[in-house]
Structures are given as C-alpha cells and as structure tokens.
Amino acid sequence: MSVGIVYAGVGGQGVLTASSIVGKAALLSGMNVVMSEVHGMAQRGGIVVTEMKIGEAKSPLLGQGEADIIVGFEPVEAYRILKKAHPESYVIVNTEPIIPTTVSLEGKTYPDVKQILGNMRDLHVVSLEATELARKAGNVIATNIVMLGALAKIPVFPIKKEILEEAIKKTINPKYHEMNLKAFQMGYESISL
Amino acid sequence: MKYENVIVDEPGRREFLLGNEAIVRGAIEAGVGFASTYPGTPSSEIGNVLFYVAKKAGMYFEFSTNEKVALEVSAAAAASGLRSMVFFKHVGLNVAADAFMSTAYVGTNGGMVIISADDPSMHSSQNEQDNRYYALISGMPMVEPSNAQEMKDFIKKAFEISEKYKLPVLFRTTTRVNHVRGIVEYGKINRVKREGYFHKNPAKYVILPSVARRMHMELLEKLKRVEEETNNSELNRIEGNGNEIGIITSGVAYNYVHDVVKELGLNAKILKLAFTHPFPKELVKEFISSVKKVIVVEELEPYLEKETRLVAQMNDINVDIYGKLNGYFPRAYEYNPDVIKDALEKIMNIKIERNAYTPEEISLPPRPPILCPGCPHRATYYAAMMALKQLKIKDAIITTDIGCYTLGIQKPYEMADYLLCMGSSIGTAVGFSKSTKQKVIGFVGDSTFFHAAIPGLIDAYHNKANLVYVILDNRTTAMTGHQPHPGLPVNGMGEPAPYVDIENLVRGIGIDFVKTVDPYDVKETIKVFKEAIKHEGISVIISKRECALLWDARRRKQGEWWIYEINQDKCTQCGLCSDWLACAAIFKRKDKDGKVRIYINDALCDGCGVCATICPFNAIDKKVIR
Numbered sequence: 001m002s003v004g005i006v007y008a009g010v011g012g013q014g015v016l017t018a019s020s021i022v023g024k025a026a027l028l029s030g031m032n033v034v035m036s037e038v039h040g041m042a043q044r045g046g047i048v049v050t051e052m053k054i055g056e057a058k059s060p061l062l063g064q065g066e067a068d069i070i071v072g073f074e075p076v077e078a079y080r081i082l083k084k085a086h087p088e089s090y091v092i093v094n095t096e097p098i099i100p101t102t103v104s105l106e107g108k109t110y111p112d113v114k115q116i117l118g119n120m121r122d123l124h125v126v127s128l129e130a131t132e133l134a135r136k137a138g139n140v141i142a143t144n145i146v147m148l149g150a151l152a153k154i155p156v157f158p159i160k161k162e163i164l165e166e167a168i169k170k171t172i173n174p175k176y177h178e179m180n181l182k183a184f185q186m187g188y189e190s191i192s193l
Numbered sequence: 194m195k196y197e198n199v200i201v202d203e204p205g206r207r208e209f210l211l212g213n214e215a216i217v218r219g220a221i222e223a224g225v226g227f228a229s230t231y232p233g234t235p236s237s238e239i240g241n242v243l244f245y246v247a248k249k250a251g252m253y254f255e256f257s258t259n260e261k262v263a264l265e266v267s268a269a270a271a272a273s274g275l276r277s278m279v280f281f282k283h284v285g286l287n288v289a290a291d292a293f294m295s296t297a298y299v300g301t302n303g304g305m306v307i308i309s310a311d312d313p314s315m316h317s318s319q320n321e322q323d324n325r326y327y328a329l330i331s332g333m334p335m336v337e338p339s340n341a342q343e344m345k346d347f348i349k350k351a352f353e354i355s356e357k358y359k360l361p362v363l364f365r366t367t368t369r370v371n372h373v374r375g376i377v378e379y380g381k382i383n384r385v386k387r388e389g390y391f392h393k394n395p396a397k398y399v400i401l402p403s404v405a406r407r408m409h410m411e412l413l414e415k416l417k418r419v420e421e422e423t424n425n426s427e428l429n430r431i432e433g434n435g436n437e438i439g440i441i442t443s444g445v446a447y448n449y450v451h452d453v454v455k456e457l458g459l460n461a462k463i464l465k466l467a468f469t470h471p472f473p474k475e476l477v478k479e480f481i482s483s484v485k486k487v488i489v490v491e492e493l494e495p496y497l498e499k500e501t502r503l504v505a506q507m508n509d510i511n512v513d514i515y516g517k518l519n520g521y522f523p524r525a526y527e528y529n530p531d532v533i534k535d536a537l538e539k540i541m542n543i544k545i546e547r548n549a550y551t552p553e554e555i556s557l558p559p560r561p562p563i564l565c566p567g568c569p570h571r572a573t574y575y576a577a578m579m580a581l582k583q584l585k586i587k588d589a590i591i592t593t594d595i596g597c598y599t600l601g602i603q604k605p606y607e608m609a610d611y612l613l614c615m616g617s618s619i620g621t622a623v624g625f626s627k628s629t630k631q632k633v634i635g636f637v638g639d640s641t642f643f644h645a646a647i648p649g650l651i652d653a654y655h656n657k658a659n660l661v662y663v664i665l666d667n668r669t670t671a672m673t674g675h676q677p678h679p680g681l682p683v684n685g686m687g688e689p690a691p692y693v694d695i696e697n698l699v700r701g702i703g704i705d706f707v708k709t710v711d712p713y714d715v716k717e718t719i720k721v722f723k724e725a726i727k728h729e730g731i732s733v734i735i736s737k738r739e740c741a742l743l744w745d746a747r748r749r750k751q752g753e754w755w756i757y758e759i760n761q762d763k764c765t766q767c768g769l770c771s772d773w774l775a776c777a778a779i780f781k782r783k784d785k786d787g788k789v790r791i792y793i794n795d796a797l798c799d800g801c802g803v804c805a806t807i808c809p810f811n812a813i814d815k816k817v818i819r
C-alpha cells in the first residue's frame with residue numbers, strides 16, 4: 001500500500017522545497033518514499049510538479065487516478081493536474097492566482113477561482129488563502145509552508161504533524177524557523193474537515 | 194557545509210537523496226580520485242554536489258570547458274591509474290564522441306566511468322537520443338541503474354568492471370532516475386587515490402592506425418569475456434516466478450513494471466537487466482525458453498527487444514515477443530504506469546480499471562516556461578526588439594543558442610529563428626550572413642560561448658561575415674543550476690581561479706567592434722544595439738549582468754529585499770511594461786469595478802527595476818520590505 005501525492009504550482013513558490021520536506025519527514029517516520037522532481041529551463045514563473053509515493057512503491061511517477069492528495073499551490077495548476085486524482089482524493093487549493101503572461105500576451109483568459117473550486121466539488125476540496133496567510137506570518141515566501149500545514153491535517157496523509165515540523169526545521173535556515181512554524185500552524189488551523 | 198550528509202562516513206545511514214546525489218555518494222564510496230563534467234540537465238546536480246564536497250572528500254573535480262575536454266581530462270587521469278568519473282547529458286556525449294570512441298580502443302588503467310544522462314520526453318533537451326547505442330558503436334560495457342540506491346551501488350560495480358577489463362564503462366541514466374529522490378542506505382567509504390603515475394606505453398595509448406588495428410581486435414576479445422560476466426552478474430536478476438509471462442526490462446521502466454505487476458497481482462516473472470552491454474545472451478535465452486509470452490519494456494529505442502529477438506531467432510526459440518517493434522509500446526517519450534497498463538491491456542486482452550477522476554473540461558491559460566522576473570536577458574531582448582523596431586527592420590534572422598535565453602523565442606520578443614545545438618548560434622549566423630542579405634543577429638550565453646562558440650567566431654572573423662553577435666554574460670551557467678565557467682574567478686573545487694575576460698578574448702581574435710553594456714540600462718543598450726546593427730562586418734555586444742537568481746539569493750541572505758509596485762494614480766494602463774517588457778511578475782486583472790488594471794505580483798517581483806526605468810509615466814515605485 002502506498003499514498004500518492006502530487007504537488008503542483010508555479011516556479012518560485014517553493015514546491016520542490018515543500019515536497020522534499022515531506023520526503024524527509026517520511027524517512028524520519030521510517031517509511032519508504034520515492035519522489036520525482038522537475039528541473040531545468042527557467043526556474044520561475046513556469047509550471048512545477050512533483051509526484052510522490054509514500055509506502056511500498058518503486059514508481060517515481062503516478063498513473064491516472066493514483067494521487068490520493070493533490071497539493072495545489074495555485075488554482076489553475078491544481079486544476080491542470082486533476083486527472084491524476086480519483087473520486088475520493090483530497091485537493092488542497094491555495095486560492096490566490098498567479099496570472100501567467102499568456103493572459104496579457106496571447107489573450108488567454110484566467111478562469112474564475114470560484115468556478116475552478118466549484119468544478120471540483122465532487123472531490124474533497126480544501127481551500128485556503130495560503131499566500132495571504134504567509135504574508136500575515138511575515139513573508140510570502142512561506143506560502144509553501146502554509147500549504148504543508150494544511151497537508152498535515154488531511155486524514156489520509158500518513159505523517160505526523162510533529163515530524164513534519166521537525167523536517168521543516170531540518171531544512172530551513174534557523175533564522176526563519178519561527179516565521180515558518182507560525183506559517184505552518186496558520187495553514188494547519190485555517191482548514192476544518 | 195552544504196551536502197555534508199553526502200560524505201559522512203557512517204555505513205548503514207539512510208538518507209533521502211536525489212539520484213544524482215546518490216551517484217556522488219557512490220563515487221565517494223568507490224574512492225574516486227578524479228571527476229570532470231560540463232553541466233547539462235539531467236546530470237547537473239552531480240557537479241553541483243561535487244562543487245561542495247570534492248575537496249573535503251579528497252577528490253579532484255573540474256567543470257571543464259565542454260564535454261570533449263571533460264572526457265579527455267578524465268581519460269588521462271584513468272590512464273595514470275586513478276579512478277575517474279566523467280558525466281554529462283546525453284547530447285554532451287555527441288560533443289565528446291570523438292574522444293569517447295578512442296577511449297574504448299586504448300582502454301584504461303584505473304577505473305573509468307562515463308555517465309550519460311538521457312532525457313526521454315526532452316524535459317530540457319533538443320532530442321531524446323538513446324545513448325545505449327553509444328555502448329554498441331564504441332564497444333563499451335554498459336550499466337543501467339533504476340533508482341537512487343542503485344545509482345550509488347552500481348557506480349561502485351561499474352568501477353570494478355572497468356578495472357577488471359581495463360575498459361571504460363558507460364553508465365546510462367535517464368531523467369527519472371537522475372531526478373528521483375529515494376532512500377539510500379550508505380556503505381563504507383574506500384580510501385581515495387588522488388595521485389597516480391603514468392607508465393608510458395605508446396603502443397597502447399597512441400592511437401596510430403597500426404595501434405588501432407591491434408587494439409580493435411583486443412577490444413573484441415575483451416567484450417567476449419565481458420559478455421560471459423553479464424550472463425552471471427548480480428546486476429542482472431530474475432524476480433518472481435511462473436512460466437506464463439516473462440518481462441524483460443531495464444532502467445527506470447523496471448519501476449513501473451514492478452508496481453503495475455504488483456497492483457494487478459500478475460503471475461509474471463521479471464528479468465531485471467542492469468548490465469546490458471554486451472547483451473547477456475545466455476541468460477536471456479534461458480529466460481525466454483522458460484515462459485510462453487515475453488514482454489520487453491524499455492524507454493526509447495528497442496535495444497533490449499532487438500537483442501532478445503536475435504537470441505530467439507538464433508536459438509530457434511518459438512515464443513511470442515511483445516515490444517515496440519510489433520506496436521505494443523511507444524518508441525518516444527518517457528513511460529509511466531499507464532503506458533505499461535495500456536500495453537498489458539492489448540497483450541493480455543484485458544481491461545484494467547483506472548479509477549481516475551475526470552475533471553470537467555475548462556479552458557486553462559497555458560503557462561510555458563519563461564524568463565524569470567528580473568532576468569537580465571529579458572532586458573537585453575527588450576532592447577534588441579526596440580532597436581530593430583526603431584530601425585524598421587522586420588526580417589532580421591536571429592540565431593540563438595542553448596541556455597535560459599532560448600526562451601527569448603516567446604512573445605513579445607520572438608528572438609529565436611534557428612537553433613541546432615550548443616554553440617550553433619555563431620556558425621549558423623555566418624551561414625545566414627553569407628547566403629542572404631538579411632540582418633543577422635546571434636545570441637549566445639557566456640558558458641555556451643566558452644563551450645563551443647569560439648571556433649565559430651574565429652570562422653566569422655576570418656571569413657568576413659556580416660553579423661551582430663551578442664554574448665549574454667550573466668556570470669554563471671544559469672539554466673543547469675549556476676555552475677562556474679572559465680570566465681569566473683572560481684573553479685570546480687570552489688577555489689579562486691584565473692578567469693578569461695570575454696572582451697579581451699574577442700578583441701584577441703581581431704574583432705574591433707566590441708562593446709560591453711549593462712542591460713538594466715535599457716536606454717544605453719538600445720543605443721548600442723542600433724550602432725551594432727548599422728555596423729558593416731562583425732560587431733560583438735557583451736551584455737553583462739549577473740543572473741537575477743544569484744543576485745536574489747545574495748540579497749535575501751543579507752536580509753535586504755525590495756520589490757516594485759504600480760502607482761495606480763499615475764499609471765495610464767498603456768501596457769508597455771506588461772505587453773512589451775512582459776515581465777512574468779506583471780499581470781492584468783479585472784477589478785471589482787469591471788476595469789482591467791496592471792499589477793505587479795509581490796511574490797514574483799525580484800526588484801530589478803527595469804519596468805520602472807521604461808515606464809513613460811514614472812508610475813512604478815520601489816517598495817522596501819523589512
């Protein structure tokens with residue numbers, strides 16, 4: 001048995017850091033974990049997706065319907081990856097959009113966030129204003145940690161909250177521990193299931 | 194120290210490592226004394242880690258000027274008796290191919306492992322060539338790992354193989370092995386041999402035709418012995434049992450096969466191959482004789498499949514073989530669990546439930562990779578675009594090169610018309626200037642310039658080409674993760690190093706129109722572009738400004754941060770910043786009052802201030818964040 005998690009967002013949001021914190025936490029919990037990252041080409045403003053299996057698995061990529069949890073750092077990017085979900089999946093969505101340049105340069109439209117969330121209503125959707133919470137915690141840079149706070153509350157997520165916090169401390173510069181742990185707690189408390 | 198966890202001497206310790214980090218760990222355990230590379234995704238992190246740990250591990254490491262040089266320095270180190278490791282991306286092996294082919298003939302003394310990182314699906318490459326075929330044309334033994342643990346363990350094995358047969362070994366990896374994190378258990382660290390001695394032997398090491406004729410025969414003899422080993426190697430193993438279905442697989446594809454077989458509870462046995470050249474014919478012969486159906490699963494080219502079919506044909510084994518050649522598996526792009534399931538549905542005539550959620554189709558705005566906010570290349574392209582507009586030149590041919598700046602292809606700049614490979618910006622610019630009357634502008638990055646563009650620039654000068662050549666000097670090899678290059682005062686060991694001054698180098702060729710500009714000074718840069726375009730003959734512009742991400746990291750460390758904001762009272766919504774500079778942090782939003790306004794995203798803005806300098810209405814202000 002394994003739990004499949006997909007993290008999707010925009011380069012610069014700290015998607016890679018967040019997912020490797022979870023990986024480290026899995027290791028600390030004595031669980032097996034395999035995770036696939038994207039690297040290369042420009043690093044900010046493009047799509048970033050990482051896929052992870054925690055538990056008995058070898059495959060670094062998830063098939064359709066294999067994501068038990070989707071951690072969407074940005075509404076459109078959460079939607080784009082939904083085909084990996086199954087009807088019982090949890091989808092965590094940060095509701096603050098990052099509008100891509102194709103909107104002003106190519107006349108594409110960015111859908112209404114309410115419509116995006118509404119379309120997902122058959123799934124277990126958990127939405128939060130993660131970017132805004134991070135600003136309140138002290139810096140927008142902590143948006144990824146707010147998302148981890150929310151993730152810690154998801155019932156099928158197999159790692160304990162305290163261990164996740166320990167992995168955050170192991171990864172992030174001690175100077176910013178306080179701010180990040182605050183952001184984590186804000187994410188955790190912001191959702192109710 | 195960064196990456197301290199990779200070098201701790203603690204057998205049994207478990208770490209969550211990237212495949213590329215595991216390679217470094219394997220090299221350290223193997224006592225590798227010498228390593229070299231030219232950075233290229235998906236191999237780059239191997240070098241990034243060595244940059245931090247090589248010195249402490251007692252190893253020599255260099256970022257070489259290009260892959261050919263990297264292979265040559267490592268070959269000499271191995272000839273001197275050291276264990277040497279050279280690594281690059283798959284197309285890097287094309288650059289190194291000349292030296293690569295000869296190393297198989299002359300062989301090695303110390304162990305030599307050549308790592309090729311292939312990129313199925315071309316996440317960041319110009320093609321998806323399958324470098325396993327390089328093992329065949331050179332006659333090198335080949336090892337293909339499947340996961341992070343094997344990256345570490347098999348590197349050690351590869352050195353043992355190399356030393357046993359005095360042959361370099363090709364270690365073939367792919368993106369989803371290089372860039373996959375997994376748990377890696379450490380072994381013990383062997384002592385590094387850092388100093389060798391070269392025992393002269395021109396009859397082996399000087400590849401004259403007479404020597405080559407003899408060495409080729411020796412190589413063929415060695416390969417026969419290596420093949421015996423591949424048949425019995427622990428790197429090639431059988432999992433499971435049953436006599437119905439046998440699956441032959443290697444590399445990353447094994448993981449998908451493993452999980453799908455388990456999920457479906459299939460009664461299949463798997464021949465997992467990792468020592469794949471020379472092909473283990475005996476082992477495969479026995480395996481395919483023991484089952485009724487054989488399925489071959491491998492990404493890209495049907496290498497294992499063709500060899501398997503050959504074994505069947507030569508031994509009169511009548512078994513059904515399913516692979517790419519009869520259309521069951523795709524020959525392009527990387528695999529995933531669904532590819533395996535799709536094929537099994539056809540082969541076994543079954544239906545596999547996927548339980549996937551089908552989201553309602555809505556049109557989503559694409560988000561292609563773009564230059565980062567604050568990227569100096571954006572400012573350079575903006576200036577070039579404006580200069581061409583002001584000179585009313587519409588059909589200038591833009592040759593480009595390999596780096597982040599290739600993204601200048603996008604709207605609104607559209608600064609990319611032709612690209613072949615590393616360094617091609619200049620050779621192709623010469624060709625266009627000689628065959629058309631159009632203006633020709635070539636763009637190249639600093640690292641790519643050193644890598645392969647200098648011979649082309651000499652060609653341009655000597656053959657009197659008429660072109661503008663722009664060297665985008667952002668003081669790093671940015672796309673692959675910020676490695677140093679010969680133009681910087683630091684080397685692969687993290688030590689101070691002499692550097693090559695690009696402007697002096699260009700002048701040294703004999704070119705006299707050479708101007709260095711700061712692209713953040715947009716006005717001046719437009720002016721210089723106009724002069725260069727009007728100049729007859731070669732003009733070289735060096736657009737010099739550190740990569741935004743490096744500048745960024747430094748400021749964050751010092752606790753200094755600022756961004757820019759649009760003052761909506763002054764902004765006329767003219768769209769110059771959003772539509773023509775087109776910074777990724779600038780966006781348009783329809784507000785509650787129904788009006789569309791331009792804003793700057795505070796999470797993406799990097800504070801470069803270029804938008805503020807071009808705004809004709811002074812509507813963009815700096816805002817300092819505590």
Ligand code: SF4
Binds near residue numbers: 764765768771811812
């Ligand atoms: S260039 Fe200045 S005035 Fe024009 S849209 Fe941008 S901020 Fe507004």
Ligand code: SF4
Binds near residue numbers: 778800804
């Ligand atoms: S200052 Fe302007 S151009 Fe520079 S990153 Fe911020 S929004 Fe983009």
